[in-house]
Amino acid sequence: MKKVAWIFSFLIVVLAGDRLMGWYFKKQVSDSQFRYSKLYRGDATADIMVIGNSRGLNIYLPSIEALTGKKAVSLCYNGMPGDLASALTRDYIDRYPSVKTVILELCMVEMPDEQLLPGFASYMQYSTRIDSLIRSKFYQTWFTSKISHLFQYNNEVFQRAIYYKNRSDNDWTSDRSMSEKLVKEVGRYGMEFHADSAQLQHIKTITDYCRSRSIEVKLVIAPFFPGFVVKNIDLLKSKTEMLTGCKVYDYSTVLQNSASFSDYLHMNVKGCKEFAQILDKDGFLSPSQNTAHNAQVPY
Numbered sequence: 373m374k375k376v377a378w379i380f381s382f383l384i385v386v387l388a389g390d391r392l393m394g395w396y397f398k399k400q401v402s403d404s405q406f407r408y409s410k411l412y413r414g415d416a417t418a419d420i421m422v423i424g425n426s427r428g429l430n431i432y433l434p435s436i437e438a439l440t441g442k443k444a445v446s447l448c449y450n451g452m453p454g455d456l457a458s459a460l461t462r463d464y465i466d467r468y469p470s471v472k473t474v475i476l477e478l479c480m481v482e483m484p485d486e487q488l489l490p491g492f493a494s495y496m497q498y499s500t501r502i503d504s505l506i507r508s509k510f511y512q513t514w515f516t517s518k519i520s521h522l523f524q525y526n527n528e529v530f531q532r533a534i535y536y537k538n539r540s541d542n543d544w545t546s547d548r549s550m551s552e553k554l555v556k557e558v559g560r561y562g563m564e565f566h567a568d569s570a571q572l573q574h575i576k577t578i579t580d581y582c583r584s585r586s587i588e589v590k591l592v593i594a595p596f597f598p599g600f601v602v603k604n605i606d607l608l609k610s611k612t613e614m615l616t617g618c619k620v621y622d623y624s625t626v627l628q629n630s631a632s633f634s635d636y637l638h639m640n641v642k643g644c645k646e647f648a649q650i651l652d653k654d655g656f657l658s659p660s661q662n663t664a665h666n667a668q669v670p671y
Contacts (some may be wrong), residue, residue, distance in 0.1 A: 394521025397530070401494055406536040407447055408529075411460070412498035417468055418445035420657070423461050423578070424477030425452040425484075430594045430639045431475060433542040435648035440657050446542070448477070449529075451485025454574025455509075456492065459501035461578045465585055472659060473588045476578060478612060478620060481571040482563070491529035493517045546634035547641040550597075555630045562601030567611040579616040588660055591620045595627040595647060597636040626650055 401409055410416040419442035422431045428448035436444045447460045457480060465471065489506060490513040496503040507514040517524045524530075532541075575591070582589040591612060596602055602624060609620040627633075632643030639647060651657050 394524065397494075397522070397525040398497075400537060401525070401530065401533045404533040404537045405540055406533040407445065407541055408460075408492075408495050409533055410445075411447065411464060411467070412495060414467065416445050416464070417470070418443040419472045420444040420475060421461075421464055421468075421471050421473070422446040422448060422475045422477070423452075423457050424448045425480040426450040427479050427483075427594050427637060428452070428477035429545045430644050430647060431477065431592075431651075432545060432641070432644035432648050435645045436651075436657065439648055439652040442472075446544075449488065451483065451488045452480050453484035453486050453488060454480065454571040455505055456489055456502070458574045458577045458581075459499065459505055462581050463499050463501060465581060465587060469585060471587055473590065474578070474582050475590050475592060476575065478575070478591050478593050478608065481568060481575060481608060481612075482565050484571060488529075491527035493524045494527060494530045494533065496524070543641075545641060545644055546638055548634045549631060549640060550633055550635060554635075558597060558599040558636065559601075561636055562603065564603040565605055565608045567604070567608045569611075572611060572615055575612060576616050579618050589618060590656065591616070591618050592651075592656070593620065593622045593624045595632075595639060595643065596624050597633045598625070598628045598630060600636040621656060623647065623650065 402413060403409070407416070420436060420440070422428055422433070422436075422444065423446075424431075425448060429446065431446070431448075433444045433446055436442075445464075447457075447464060457476075461474065465474075486509070490510045492502050493506055493513055496506055496514070496517070503514070506517075579589045579591075593605070593609070605622070605624060609622060612618070612620050627639065627643055627646060629643075629646075632639055632646055634640040634643075648657075
């Protein structure tokens with residue numbers, strides 16, 4: 373009988389500890405300056421919202437805000453898959469319907485990391501969409517997170533939230549230059565786009581949702597390192613434009629200075645600032661005249 377009582381007491385202590393630590397970590401996440409914490413806290417009002425993977429981070433918020441005089445927010449994350457991007461975008465629009473423009477870096481169609489989704493268990497209590505996504509694709513993670521509140525924070529996304537607890541993540545991008553060796557070897561590397569239909573459907577969901585709410589959506593391909601071969605980029609553009617009815621702005625070759633890049637896929641801060649100036653000069657950052665027409669597209 374004593375053994376049963378001891379086991380029962382031990383389980384109560386473990387459960388209480390789990391709930392206490394879960395509550396503490398929840399508060400740390402909720403109070404963080406990390407982008408998703410601000411999104412679900414109600415502190416991410418902006419005129420321009422950017423969504424994408426790590427290449428979307430190259431749409432550099434400090435430069436965008438300085439050039440336009442408008443508030444900008446980014447929901448980009450390394451390896452962002454389309455279904456998660458769709459959930460985050462719709463969550464954002466539902467909470468901040470006054471946003472004027474959504475900019476989407478299209479290359480996330482080609483580089484989705486499906487294993488990123490369980491990391492967003494830290495935020496599934498704030499979003500029924502994320503909760504449903506994790507439940508459908510990673511049921512074990514979802515189920516364990518419901519039992520153990522502490523388990524929700526056993527991931528990289530939580531670590532990011534703690535890192536940005538008391539600092540802004542608006543300038544989250546790499547600020548290094550490439551070695552001479554990598555610059556000279558660029559001809560040996562490249563990638564091929566496949567324009568996956570399933571991922572493109574998520575892009576369509578985003579564009580339809582934006583336009584049904586009179587929000588302008590712009591699809592862009594950010595610069596690649598000069599000489600880095602990207603095959604089938606026209607295939608991605610044509611399939612996207614046909615499916616969504618949205619123009620794809622291709623800036624993949626606009627920067628030709630190797631000093632503007634941190635690797636073959638990403639610009640450094642210097643390149644990000646140059647890219648923002650090009651976007652501004654081209655009028656990309658200004659509202660288009662056909663926004664009213666966009667509102668007629670149903671969701």
